[in-house]
Amino acid sequence: MKKLLDTLVGWGPWGLFLAALLDGAGIPVPSGVDVLLVFLAAKRPDEFIWLSLIAVTGSTLGNLFLFYMAHKGGEIFLEKRTALPRTMKLRRWFDHYGLLTVFISALVPLPIMPMKIFVICSGALGASPLMFVIVFICARVPRYLALAYLGRSMGNDALHYLKDHVWHLTAFAAGLFFVLWIMIRIADHRRERALLNSTK
Numbered sequence: 237m238k239k240l241l242d243t244l245v246g247w248g249p250w251g252l253f254l255a256a257l258l259d260g261a262g263i264p265v266p267s268g269v270d271v272l273l274v275f276l277a278a279k280r281p282d283e284f285i286w287l288s289l290i291a292v293t294g295s296t297l298g299n300l301f302l303f304y305m306a307h308k309g310g311e312i313f314l315e316k317r318t319a320l321p322r323t324m325k326l327r328r329w330f331d332h333y334g335l336l337t338v339f340i341s342a343l344v345p346l347p348i349m350p351m352k353i354f355v356i357c358s359g360a361l362g363a364s365p366l367m368f369v370i371v372f373i374c375a376r377v378p379r380y381l382a383l384a385y386l387g388r389s390m391g392n393d394a395l396h397y398l399k400d401h402v403w404h405l406t407a408f409a410a411g412l413f414f415v416l417w418i419m420i421r422i423a424d425h426r427r428e429r430a431l432l433n434s435t436k
Contacts, residue, residue, distance in 0.1 A: 260298020
């Protein structure tokens, strides 16, 4: 595994793109795209914006592939991957909150919200591909820009910083989820009121 990581680091931006593509498509990458991005940004500080955009592109394409696989397989594809109680719970989250679950899990890496199951739910349950891509990119751009900036500014110490502040990230994700959920509820309420008024 370490040899593969060293190879990807040696390939530079192309290694980062390949890692993000494979990881997005559901093929695990040793140490993950986040670590690789931080490593490369520390080695190439002047290219941190370019590296973050490469990671965004590879990750988006990989996850879009997974999205279309789930879309093609439909409910049967989804049922095979949501048989466990925990994944069934995550599917209910998606049923209730929709692409908001994709946004939060793509923005902040949290063990309690594994992103792949939400991507699969999006494809299998008929979410709009365009909306999926927009939501996904809106989450990935700030995440990868922040990681690349940390790598540029702090070098490999950025990984220790993230590990030491995991609970802060969790609290941020929970707060963001709540704020966005409130906004969605308000929009839904206004839409229902407008429909009610139009039928009078």
